Amino acid sequence: MKVIIVGAGEVGFNIASHLAREDKNVVVIDIDPDAIRRVSDNLDVQVISGSGSNPLILEEAGLKQAEIIAAVTDSDETNLVACLVADIISPATKKLARIRDVGYDEFHDTFREHAPHIDTIINPEIEVVKTIDKLMTIPGAVDVGEFADGLVKFVGIHLDPLTKLDGVRLADISATTGQQAPLIAAIVRNEELIIPGGKDRLQAGDLVYFVSEADKLFKALSVFGKQIETIERVLIVGGGRIGLRLASLLEEKSIYTKIVEKDARRCIVLAEKLNKAIVLHGDGSDQELLREENIQDMDVVVTLTNDEETNIIASLLTKRMGAKNTITRINKLSYFPLMSMIGLEQVVSPRHSAINAILQHIRRGKVLAAISIKDEQAEVMEAVALETSDIVGKPLKRISLPQGVLVTSIIRKNEVIVPTGESVIEPEDRIVIFASRKAIPKIEKILAVKLEYF
Amino acid sequence: MRWRLIFNIVGILTLFLGISMIFPLLFGFHFKDQSIAPLLKSMGITVAAGLLLYLAFRRAEVDFISHREGMAIVTIGWTVVGFFGALPFYLSGEFGPFVDCFFESVSGFTTTGSSILTNIEAVSKGLLFWRSFIQWLGGMGIIVLSVAILPFLGVGGMQLYKAEVPSPVPDKLKPRIRETALVLWKVYALISLAEVIMLMVGGMSLYDSLCHTFTTMPTGGFSTKNASIAHYDSVYFDGVIIFFMLLAGINFSLHYQFLRGKTLVFWRDSECRFFLGAVFFLIVVVTINIYGSVYETIGQALRYAAFQVVSIVTTTGYATADYEMWPAMSQLILLLCMFLGASGGSTGGGMKCIRVMLYLKYCYKELFILIHPRAVQHIKIGGESVPEDVVRSVLGFMGLYIGLFVISSVLLAGMGVDIVTSVAAVAATIGNIGPGLGLVGPTDNFAQMPYMGKWLLIWCMLLGRLEIYTVIILLVPEFWRK
Numbered sequence: 001m002k003v004i005i006v007g008a009g010e011v012g013f014n015i016a017s018h019l020a021r022e023d024k025n026v027v028v029i030d031i032d033p034d035a036i037r038r039v040s041d042n043l044d045v046q047v048i049s050g051s052g053s054n055p056l057i058l059e060e061a062g063l064k065q066a067e068i069i070a071a072v073t074d075s076d077e078t079n080l081v082a083c084l085v086a087d088i089i090s091p092a093t094k095k096l097a098r099i100r101d102v103g104y105d106e107f108h109d110t111f112r113e114h115a116p117h118i119d120t121i122i123n124p125e126i127e128v129v130k131t132i133d134k135l136m137t138i139p140g141a142v143d144v145g146e147f148a149d150g151l152v153k154f155v156g157i158h159l160d161p162l163t164k165l166d167g168v169r170l171a172d173i174s175a176t177t178g179q180q181a182p183l184i185a186a187i188v189r190n191e192e193l194i195i196p197g198g199k200d201r202l203q204a205g206d207l208v209y210f211v212s213e214a215d216k217l218f219k220a221l222s223v224f225g226k227q228i229e230t231i232e233r234v235l236i237v238g239g240g241r242i243g244l245r246l247a248s249l250l251e252e253k254s255i256y257t258k259i260v261e262k263d264a265r266r267c268i269v270l271a272e273k274l275n276k277a278i279v280l281h282g283d284g285s286d287q288e289l290l291r292e293e294n295i296q297d298m299d300v301v302v303t304l305t306n307d308e309e310t311n312i313i314a315s316l317l318t319k320r321m322g323a324k325n326t327i328t329r330i331n332k333l334s335y336f337p338l339m340s341m342i343g344l345e346q347v348v349s350p351r352h353s354a355i356n357a358i359l360q361h362i363r364r365g366k367v368l369a370a371i372s373i374k375d376e377q378a379e380v381m382e383a384v385a386l387e388t389s390d391i392v393g394k395p396l397k398r399i400s401l402p403q404g405v406l407v408t409s410i411i412r413k414n415e416v417i418v419p420t421g422e423s424v425i426e427p428e429d430r431i432v433i434f435a436s437r438k439a440i441p442k443i444e445k446i447l448a449v450k451l452e453y454f
Numbered sequence: 455m456r457w458r459l460i461f462n463i464v465g466i467l468t469l470f471l472g473i474s475m476i477f478p479l480l481f482g483f484h485f486k487d488q489s490i491a492p493l494l495k496s497m498g499i500t501v502a503a504g505l506l507l508y509l510a511f512r513r514a515e516v517d518f519i520s521h522r523e524g525m526a527i528v529t530i531g532w533t534v535v536g537f538f539g540a541l542p543f544y545l546s547g548e549f550g551p552f553v554d555c556f557f558e559s560v561s562g563f564t565t566t567g568s569s570i571l572t573n574i575e576a577v578s579k580g581l582l583f584w585r586s587f588i589q590w591l592g593g594m595g596i597i598v599l600s601v602a603i604l605p606f607l608g609v610g611g612m613q614l615y616k617a618e619v620p621s622p623v624p625d626k627l628k629p630r631i632r633e634t635a636l637v638l639w640k641v642y643a644l645i646s647l648a649e650v651i652m653l654m655v656g657g658m659s660l661y662d663s664l665c666h667t668f669t670t671m672p673t674g675g676f677s678t679k680n681a682s683i684a685h686y687d688s689v690y691f692d693g694v695i696i697f698f699m700l701l702a703g704i705n706f707s708l709h710y711q712f713l714r715g716k717t718l719v720f721w722r723d724s725e726c727r728f729f730l731g732a733v734f735f736l737i738v739v740v741t742i743n744i745y746g747s748v749y750e751t752i753g754q755a756l757r758y759a760a761f762q763v764v765s766i767v768t769t770t771g772y773a774t775a776d777y778e779m780w781p782a783m784s785q786l787i788l789l790l791c792m793f794l795g796a797s798g799g800s801t802g803g804g805m806k807c808i809r810v811m812l813y814l815k816y817c818y819k820e821l822f823i824l825i826h827p828r829a830v831q832h833i834k835i836g837g838e839s840v841p842e843d844v845v846r847s848v849l850g851f852m853g854l855y856i857g858l859f860v861i862s863s864v865l866l867a868g869m870g871v872d873i874v875t876s877v878a879a880v881a882a883t884i885g886n887i888g889p890g891l892g893l894v895g896p897t898d899n900f901a902q903m904p905y906m907g908k909w910l911l912i913w914c915m916l917l918g919r920l921e922i923y924t925v926i927i928l929l930v931p932e933f934w935r936k
Contacts, residue, residue: 002629025629033841041521044612046629 465507567675593672771888
């Protein structure tokens with residue numbers, strides 16, 4: 001499978017790195033020789049230096065043989081033109097574009113039906129607001145993924161230092177807590193991903209990934225000593241495009257929202273566009289202002305300015321002043337692992353959200369959704385079990401799945417089944433699979449290999 | 455530096471080399487000569503050593519190899535492979551003391567073609583086949599070959615590939631390094647097959663055709679005959695071998711594009727034009743120079759001039775004439791050809807045309823700037839600007855190349871070798887050509903070089919084959935600092 005990526009910035013680089021590790025043929029195009037050098041020095045992909053919207057460059061990259069072209073530069077215009085040119089040269093190639101301007105919001109469907117026929121438009125700001133929305137409901141969750149239209153949730157949380165589960169074997173969790181334990185798919189301990197068996201023990205401070213049905217999430221969380229709280233009051237620091245989007249969403253949900261913005265003129269714009277939310281002119285790290293606005297009563301503080309250092313400081317400060325929970329926006333993906341060390345567990349990044357969104361569209365076969373976890377060491381994906389696929393019609397224990405693969409749930413007609421060895425997957429079932437990076441190419445094959453005969 | 459990883463991969467290379475000894479063994483069995491025992495023993499030792507290294511330094515899965523580790527693996531790998539490649543020669547006793555065997559083996563792998571054998575035809579056929587075969591392996595690169603056929607080198611393959619093929623402007627033909635390596639080897643094998651057929655059509659035996667192909671395509675130059683290609687004294691063989699030497703001296707990614715139907719690539723590529731133009735020009739000059747003084751007819755002069763020039767400029771090192779009997783000018787031209795070398799991305803050695811071109815353009819630019827002090831000018835190759843850092847690295851390369859050449863030839867002269875021989879022997883080994891001038895001319899060999907001189911030349915051959923930087927970097931203390 002050949003994928004062309006236009007743009008070797010943070011988003012392009014990470015997508016390329018992800019795909020190259022899965023034995024896909026990747027060509028990266030960028031106009032900046034330094035960005036190109038960074039890619040060619042670090043990744044096993046082909047690089048071409050030049051403009052991604054130039055038809056000659058696209059042809060040189062082998063567009064005609066490519067299954068997917070993803071235009072992810074920082075410029076909406078370049079991305080659009082790249083897709084347009086691609087549409088002319090090779091209409092069969094699937095096109096993905098990263099487009100950020102609000103002005104295009106209404107036209108996503110138009111672009112799909114008319115030229116340039118972009119199959120998927122990814123707006124990192126929309127994606128990141130979606131992520132914040134999901135994180136907000138579960139305090140302490142590092143990752144929240146939804147599958148099967150929200151029927152199944154995939155959650156990553158840190159165990160408290162004083163958890164009663166410290167040293168408990170997975171098989172004994174139900175006995176210790178007196179509650180039905182959810183299926184634990186993975187544990188991250190000291191930056192390493194472990195796929196546990198029943199005999200493995202939990203430790204305080206572990207990052208635990210589990211799968212749960214949406215309506216049983218409350219119980220599942222209580223097993224780990226956490227609970228879902230209803231969000232009533234939210235403070236947003238930073239009234240940029242993401243802040244505005246989030247505030248509008250919260251307004252719709254009738255959540256009491258305050259938004260702090262440093263720039264007076266931007267505040268006027270915000271006040272015009274928002275109806276119920278309170279727009280405050282000031283600095284998000286100004287303690288006087290925060291105290292005046294009753295920071296101690298806030299359920300969540302979301303820091304969304306363009307400056308990640310400001311966000312980190314504001315989050316730490318508000319947490320200290322009594323805010324129950326904080327969500328911090330950062331830009332550099334390499335900061336992610338550091339955040340939990342300084343006590344900020346809920347972290348978002350528009351780029352990370354965009355990468356996840358794009359990856360799930362690149363997946364082969366009938367994969368409906370996919371999220372990557374823990375520096376891309378593993379992925380959870382949702383797929384439709386095809387009639388012709390090898391996993392259908394046999395009890396799970398008789399299917400030889402590759403190592404590092406776990407079928408975490410089967411969804412049959414809106415009903416979620418937690419599978420055992422005896423469960424049989426039927427055609428058209430939707431399944432949620434956890435797979436380590438090494439197993440991804442194999443699992444993709446299992447899900448899709450027979451598809452190619454059609 | 456993760457030594458486990460380095461030795462583990464070197465172990466894989468060694469194992470791989472051991473297994474490839476099966477091919478000369480087949481010929482040994484076919485001819486039923488005395489090469490069977492030494493080959494079997496060497497194969498056993500090499501496979502065992504490879505397995506031992508591999509198993510003793512088993513590693514967790516590695517998802518990257520650093521730039522430094524890549525260079526260490528390649529240099530250590532080549533040295534170790536040279537050592538084990540020398541075993542069959544040593545165990546047979548037909549090649550003399552160990553230093554001679556090691557010299558012959560490294561000369562093989564680096565596609566130099568300098569030999570210490572005084573009577574080649576007396577050596578058993580299995581060993582002669584091995585001698586040719588290691589040139590073929592070394593030509594496109596043992597690391598490139600392992601990247602192509604051993605999947606578990608994975609991502610790390612890229613760093614290794616860069617360390618072994620440090621061409622100034624890297625071509626990646628396919629998105630994945632493994633496929634790129636595979637494609638290059640396929641092209642290499644395909645052209646080799648064509649040469650075998652052409653030689654057999656001319657009446658050479660299968661064994662000799664294979665041996666000569668295995669030393670033409672990597673621009674190696676080992677022959678199975680004492681008199682090299684002159685043994686056959688055939689215009690047909692001269693022609694075929696000139697043609698394939700030229701092919702081997704051209705960038706293999708051009709061959710790949712040509713095979714994919716882009717017929718004009720050779721003409722469009724400015725380096726290829728430069729290379730072919732230089733070859734043509736030098737042939738004309740040498741022909742005029744030797745016509746009348748050495749050869750009676752223009753045809754003969756052209757035939758011998760063409761073969762010798764192509765053989766030296768592509769760094770192959772075959773001979774059909776004793777050019778030491780030629781006028782001084784022709785000899786000097788051949789000596790300078792040793793520095794020019796073939797194209798980047800080919801199997802040839804020397805400084806490479808692309809670097810010489812860049813260097814000439816750089817010199818012109820300097821002059822131009824003197825005339826127009828405020829001019830903004832880029833150095834361009836084939837219409838595209840060459841990045842500053844590439845130019846800088848090329849200048850550094852030229853400096854190191856000349857510097858190492860000077861130091862090595864002075865050292866060799868210090869061991870009591872005469873001036874012409876020292877200069878030519880170092881130029882011929884660092885450029886991976888083979889025969890030089892004086893005592894190491896086309897009709898002589900390296901057997902009477904002093905003991906330390908042989909070690910010095912072995913070092914020169916490795917330097918030349920891995921294009922200086924990868925080897926010399928190991929001598930820089932900063933490299934070893936943690």
